[in-house]
Amino acid sequence: MPGRCRSDRDRSPGPRRCRRRRAGPCGGGAVISTFRWYGQLADKLTDESPHTAPDALALVTREPTGVVGAVVPWNFPLTLASWKVAPALAAGCTVVLKPSELSPLSALLLGRIGTEAGLPPGVLNVVAGDGPTAGRALGLHPDVDVLAFTGSTAVGRHFLRYAADSNLKRVWLELGGKSPNLVLPDAPDLDRAAATAAWGIFFNQGEMCTAPSRLLVHSSIAERVTEAVVRRAEELRVGDPLDPATEMGALVGENHLSRVLDHVTTARDEGARLRTGGARTLTGTGGSYLSPTVLDRVAPGMRLAREEVFGPVLSVLAFDDLDEAVRLANATEYGLAAGLWTSDLSTAHRVSRALKAGTVWVNCYEEGDLTVPFGGMKQSGNGRDKSAHALEKYTELKTTWIQL
Template sequence: MTVDATQDDWIRRAKTLAFPGAHIIDGADHHGGGGTFAVVSSRDGQVLADVADGGAAEVDLAVAAARRAFDDGPWPRFAPAERGRVLLRIADLIEERRADLALTVSLEMGKPIGDAHDIELRALIGTFRWYGQLADKLTDESPHTAPDALALVTREPAGVVGAVVPWNFPLTLAGWKVAPALAAGCAVVLKPSENSPLSALHLGRIAVEAGLPPGVLNVVNGNGPVAGKALGLHPDVDVLAFTGSTAVGRHFLRYSADSNLKRVWLELGGKSPNIILPDAPDLERAAATAAWGIFFNQGEMCTAPSRLLVHSSVAEQVTEAVVERARALRVGDPLDPATEMGALVGPDHLDRVLGHIHAGVDAGARLRTGGDRVLPETGGVYLSPTVFDRVDAHSGLAREEIFGPVLSVLTFDDLGEAVALANATEYGLAAGLWTSDLSTAHRVSRALKAGTVWVNCYEEGDLTVPFGGMKQSGNGRDKSAHALEKYTELKTTWIQL
């Protein structure tokens, strides 16, 4: 399929897809004994596939396979260059099957097909290629000591990694964890969201086909409170990497305390501020980017700029521009290349987002546009792009992560107030700032409590820079060489000469 494919082309291709349903354990399909659960497309409410429902027994088998692969298998003992070549083969196979993988993501979680193909799959391919190329570029240390001793500091793979990933970017976020863990020489048990297991199962099969030894990457389907909990509590898991809600992140910390004190790395929620100052280099572009940022991926992003903080002197101008763009946004079938905003992941999530909207109205915020379900005749889960202004800084709209296409506009009169508003949240994942003044850009960026600050842009970056949060948005970093710190241990060897 090419970029010129039509909605009918994608619909026809969807009818030919064969979805995997079994877990991948020790390099082979494993159906388990826990029954199955249905994966339902938020596009039209239709069942895509029934997949094996994993529990503690399947997690035990997968962890045991990963432990054997790590303790006795060849993967940690491969030359780093050889591990890199396998990761590059995985990237090549993903590229060959890019259309089907994008289609799977679009069907299982509602992402527009253009975004799935051009953004999600591009990120996944790029991630495996980047870590494949990095694998043999890392160096150890030999600190300067007294002449009668030699000190060596080496990085060694941490062991068995449990990776639990969400549904909003099911392949991108899996890649951000799996690729660096494999590059480091670890073995992995991947637990995808129960809403989006199909793309992860495809990825697991591609990895086996690319030559990854049995047990090095296992994929176990299942519900978070069952399979995820079993992975978090497992005494043979050395590292747990999780992306998801702050509430679930707390559970994984408890699981670590109640088991083997495994290291837990968390990338959690966000309520990211996007600050527009009167001297923004282009107010129209700032407003357009603010609208794109909150409505991209249906607002189902931890970094979504859900709080638009605008100086009072330009607030009405900027808000009107955002509202205009929201009203013009094309909401519709994820398989239509013209669609700009697809379906939310499921009915329960829609109800949750609508609950936040209704609470915002009750709290006195002004609903400028949207706020209602659309296209119910399709059987899918669609919501109109929603913008509130006159939002109380202490209200739920300003403080709680909604994880949907809902923007809250707040105003300020001076820079100190803007920074205080931006930091008045338990989260610290990302922030945006629009200004033409270089000094302001540096001073405000330093003052913002966020893992990433975008200046005169939003959601920009590449694999060379780390990604992660502060405060209750988590710890550790995905992307860049820093991600390897999560999956390695430092060892000091002191040799007396």
């Protein structure tokens, strides 16, 4: 889930400047900015009048698709809801929002705020419930015209099936990721690259589908970069998420923690080397805490290099040349995001084009704002959130041909 980058123009502090984002993906600033941005765009949508033969007039109008079902996950529940609700409302659609059963309260509050702000009854609706019940009902409902979903690839497939079994509604998916972060020997600042790599995988406990979970680093600098990441991991303060000094909190629950630990165990059994972490911590608190984890000597065929872990677990893979780096980066079913660290402008352009990812960050990670689209390739999904392009998901083009 997703490119939880700085969605507002007030660029919140990145890893170089602050260890906690004030207006980052989980903060209210991003949500407020999203609604303001699309509110300002709503009256600027234009239709078209293509040049045709002299005896005809052609009009292309953009019309709302109708009822939008928006299903969002638990890791950034309000930000991801705003990325779907705001453009859908701006396009003139009505919305049925279904939050995760693990994080329904912010969506219910959003619905109440919408009512207090003057939205007519039925324009913004919030339906709480679990996926097999409420999510499935939205997917199969014949009066839902569009389904916008952020979550796992497995559940995304369910929504495609629901569409096939009902009214062939359009389904827009933002799914999982196994994002590579390529560090070349000519990176402008190796220490910054390492610090950003650590920040990216441990932010929000790694429960973020754009998390740079695969660190691809040139063999000549692999040990130096890995050691720097390990030092940062061991410095991180893990604890109560309500404590302002905490840098990494608990995972969402025990079942998820068990799955993440299983990935670590399997990786070690397959030959990966555990550099730090890999075990529960703060066991006396009752929370599902995992120490920040780094494994190197990871081979491309290992499960850890192929599957999304969705936790604070970094796999380090070494490469010897640029072609090998690109092959490793693209050797996954996902294509959500990627990072690249180089001082060479030509390399930056060539590699960015070669990477199969919806977003490529060069000499940074998780940067951006609402002017740029966000979404994935391959099994990371289709369609785009953010930017004016998000409106394409919630509008239909109608051609009217008038013979003069």
